[in-house]
Amino acid sequence: MGGENQMEIKERMDALQVAMENEAKEAEFYRKHSxxxxxxxxxxxxxxxxxxxxxxxxxxxxxYQKLRDEGRWPExxxxxxxxxxxxxxxxxxxxxxxxxxxxxxxxxxxxxxxIEFEERGEAFYRELSKKVDDPKEKEFxxxxxxxEHEHFVSLRDTLEYFQNPEGWFTAKxxxxxxxx
Numbered sequence: 001m002g003g004e005n006q007m008e009i010k011e012r013m014d015a016l017q018v019a020m021e022n023e024a025k026e027a028e029f030y031r032k033h034s035x036x037x038x039x040x041x042x043x044x045x046x047x048x049x050x051x052x053x054x055x056x057x058x059x060x061x062x063x064y065q066k067l068r069d070e071g072r073w074p075e076x077x078x079x080x081x082x083x084x085x086x087x088x089x090x091x092x093x094x095x096x097x098x099x100x101x102x103x104x105x106x107x108x109x110x111x112x113x114x115i116e117f118e119e120r121g122e123a124f125y126r127e128l129s130k131k132v133d134d135p136k137e138k139e140f141x142x143x144x145x146x147x148e149h150e151h152f153v154s155l156r157d158t159l160e161y162f163q164n165p166e167g168w169f170t171a172k173x174x175x176x177x178x179x180x
Contacts, residue, residue, distance in 0.1 A: 009071055015128055016064040019144075022124070023057035026117050033110045042107045045158055049114065049151060056144060063140070073134045111159045118152035121145075 027050045034046035066074035125145035129138050161168040 009067065013064060013067055016060055019060045020057055020064065022121060023053045023060060027053035027057060037107050039107050073137045108162055111155055115152060115155045118148045118155060122148035122152060
C-alpha cells in the first residue's frame with residue numbers, strides 16, 4: 001500500500017513539474033511580447049499576464065518543494081494568489097477608439113497564442129482538480145483554473161478590441177445601456 005501512495009505522490013509531483021514548466025514558458029512569452037509591442041494596451045496586458053504567470057509558478061514551486069520534502073500535500077500553503085488585473089486594463093481603455101494605436105499583426109498573433117495557452121492551462125488545472133481527493137488540493141487547482149479562465153476571457157476580449165476597436169466600444173456601450 002505504501003508503494004501506491006509513493007506513486008500517487010510521484011504523479012502529483014510530475015503534474016506540478018509540468019505546471020511549473022508551462023507557467024514559466026507563458027511568463028517568458030508574455031515578457032518578450034511586452035518588450036516587443038508598441039501598442040500601449042498590449043504592453044500593459046502582457047506585463048500583467050507575465051506577472052500573474054510568475055506568481056502561479058512560484059506558488060506551484062513552493063507546493064512542489066513541500067510535497068517532495070513532506071511526502072504529502074502540505075497543510076500550510078496559502079490557497080490564494082493575487083488577483084489578476086487583466087480585466088481592469090480593458091476597463092481603463094479610453095472612451096474613444098480614435099485615441100488607440102492600431103495593433104500590429106504580431107500583437108494579434110501573440111494574443112491568439114496566449115488564448116490557446118490559457119485555454120489549455122484552464123483544462124489542465126480543472127483535470128488535476130478532478131483527479132485529487134484532498135479538498136485543499138482540489139481548491140488550489142480549481143483556483144488556478146479559474147485564474148487561467150479569467151486570462152482567457154480577457155485575452156479574447158482584447159483580441160476583439162484589437163480587431164475592431166469601434167465595434168468593441170459600441171458593443172460595450174450597448175451592453176451597459178441594455179443592462180445585459
